[in-house]
Amino acid sequence: MATAAAGTDRRYFARPTAKTGWWAWMTTVDHKKIGILYGLTSFVFFIIGGIQALIMRSQLATPDGEVVSAAMYNQLFTMHGLTMIFLVVMPMGTALINFLLPLMIGARDVAFPRLNAFSYWVFLLGGLFLYSSFILGGAADGGWFGYAPLNRELPGNGMTYYSLGLQILGIASLAGAVNFIVTILNMRAPGMTFMRMPVFVWMTLVVSFLLLFALPVIGVALWELMFDRLFGTSFFDPGAGGDPLLWQHLFWLFGHPEVYIMILPAMGIVSEVLPAFARKPLFGYPAIVFAGAAIAFMGWGVWAHHMFAAGLGPVANSAFALSTMLIAVPTGVKIFNWIGTIWGGAVRLTTAFLFSAGFVSMFIIGGLSGVTHAIVPHDAQQTDTYYVVGHLHYVLFGGSIFGLFSGLYYWWPKIFGRLLNERIGKLHFWLMLIGFNLTFGPFHVLGLLGMPRRVYRYSPGLGFDLWNMMSTVGAFTIALSIVVFLVNAVLTARRGEQAGADPWDARTIEWMIPSPPPEHNFDEVPVIRHRDDWWYRKYITDPKGTPAPVIAGGADASIPADERDNATASEDEQAHGIHLPSPSYYPLVTAVGLPIAGYGVIYQPLLLAVGFLIVLVGAFGWVLEPPAEPA
């Protein structure tokens, strides 16, 4: 390390030194702080996307609604979809992964801490770039899957922002995926074999591989769209030999794995929360892990079920119908195993548990309605109607968002050191569960009664009125539940109950260390001997199969006597103290260049050059800055 530092010029490339305040957050490379930044940012976007939904529900509450114009409505539903997918569900999952992944595998940080900070800043700036289109002439208005050739023909810059904004956000996700894969493969604590990893870590690994392979596919599509819109190519122009279906194939080849990118982290959360509150090991751990991996593999072979009405022909439609039905099997395995985890337990009905149980319950509905899409002749009725919108919200809201809230309630005390209030939490849960079903249940009926999606108004006399009104009432109920959550967060911020290290009597090793965890996470890197290692440090299982506490100060009976002495950190660690990565300006600097280059593509080539210059400066600084400031 010393030789590397010798080559740097401290006059130009210094490491930041601020430990508190704005600069500390702007230059942090601590995975926990970055996790909190991710969470906070995605929550703000969640509120914005929710407000967009409320405006849309107000417009649709009655026939011939006149709250917003058609042009505004089209921007709202496009941005609502993009926001909830790319700026809420994905980064909210990333927030928890960031905070917890190193803690769950016994690491000090992720493998590439500066790359981690870079991911966050690119995500934030990419989101702001996408949203700036609202004040710069109009946001994207072609739907989140922006079908060609409409996407290349829509006037204004909205769809150009779409193509550039998603490319920028893709860079953030790609960098994050690489980081998490390397972290999981290389930085597990001694003894943390693959089959001892928490399921949440497993799902992170699976999702990261999905991202790694899926993002380049949409990258190609977005790049082609950008060229079609800006430089007169004709990838999607049938009049010039292009093919609109090319977009659909590329988009959904990304888009379906993307669905699993959004749901698998939530499934990981549920697989942590249910055992913790049932006080039982996860039922069928290997099956849940392999089902997750199987879903990820099979997720690549089902994309054309989004295109059953596009005219691919009976052979292709049959093949994709079968693959779609097949993917229901591993999904079913997960559901049964979660119920098996609760079965026979001693279940504490905490808010975190309720959200996980809610996830399972709502996901059953979303999964079953998903199977009905596989019956192609009837999918031709459901597709592009509110039935599909209902289905996707049951998996992405009833699924992902419920799962993420479960994770928030569960790990909140670990992250902030204080418990959220359980009474208010339960009020939040029940309001959200009721509001959710009131909002999205009627969508199925509306779809079957013939209401297409993406309509800014509907005529009276089609039988849609009652259901739309119900749904709007439900949407505001959800909004109320979010207010309740915010009240909970604010009230408990100062006066909440102190959590202590392990408020839930939980199972995995992140609960060994204080809440919030110190900057270096573990004083000593733990040696892992079991799946749910922390549990088996606390309890031994007596011959009847019931857990009994390990006697204080007593040795863990499950550890063979000859290994006991080594059950502390390596000598190396103790001898040299703890190395932590130093903060850095350059992830932020590098990230700032990307949206500037994006504006350059749209408005002014010179700006493009400026953007890339900033990226270049950031990259040089990144390479040349010293490893640490002298103490």
Place this chain on the structure above:
Amino acid sequence: MNLQTSRRGRAWVVALAVAIGLLMAGCASDAPQSVLEPAGESARKADGLWNLTFSIAVAVFVFVQAALIYSVIRYRAKPGREARQFEGNARLEVILTVIPALILAAIAVPTVGTIFDLAGEPKGDDVLQVNVQGRQYWWLYEYPDLDVVTANELHIPVGTPVNLTIEGYDVNHSFWVPRLAGTQDVVPGRVNRLTLEADEPGTYRGQCKEFCGLSHANMALRVIAHEPAAFETWIAEQQQPSAKPAGSLAAEGAKLFVNGSEDGQFAAGAACASCHAIEGLDGALGVIGPNLTHLQSRKTFAAGLFKTNEANLRAWLADPPARKPGSQMPDVGLTGGQIDALVAYLETLK
């Protein structure tokens, strides 16, 4: 405890009854686009699969939700209860993997059969061929064997399979008449097909289902099914050219239609005839907008948005994009007098 449980049970029963009542009220109400009330062979086949799958889904739903709720309530923590420590049950897991696979196989067989069944083009002498194009934001129908062109309202005879050849034009649309058949996307550069057949005479509403721009919501269509004799009559009427305009105002309107006017924006380039065709009117050969030869025979215009009557035509001509966002028909700045003349002429297009 017992009393409480039964009270809670009763509350659930009431809630369920209310929910079912609402559901039935919703289904019973007038829903002309309901998928659940098929009125033709294609839609009925899809509905048969739905009924099978939906019943199975409901059974699975009840079973799994019951298991979930039971386990949560039954195994609630209470003093003295210890969680049983077990990590799985290989036999049970295999069984619970195989059962869903078998259920899905039972659904897959009829699904694949129906996919191929519906994909087959209808054969026979009585098959009616219609070419369909979806355009921003209206529907073009062409009966190639009968030399008829019309828009938005598709007329078909009952009991006869109609082979729709569906071509793209500008952007994606989707042709959908839920009570008669599942949707078929309209994709530029591709030719798709769909079989349509109605059991009974009547009007079947549909609308564009693939997002196509500002007025996607305003792109409705109607299929009007006739008894065969009535259909023949309709065809015969449609095959006639338009009548010469009677009356001077209508004649002036016809002239405006073809030539436009020197005043204002409404110059020759933007005359109605540059986009609209009318058989029997010299110079009216436009192919961009709907053919208006028998405009008055259509109950609605602008893709089902307005009833065809004088007041609506007047309002429409005054500013089309204001009445239908994104309409390709521009506001050409017609004066009141020009609108009077044009509407008088359009009224003659029976």
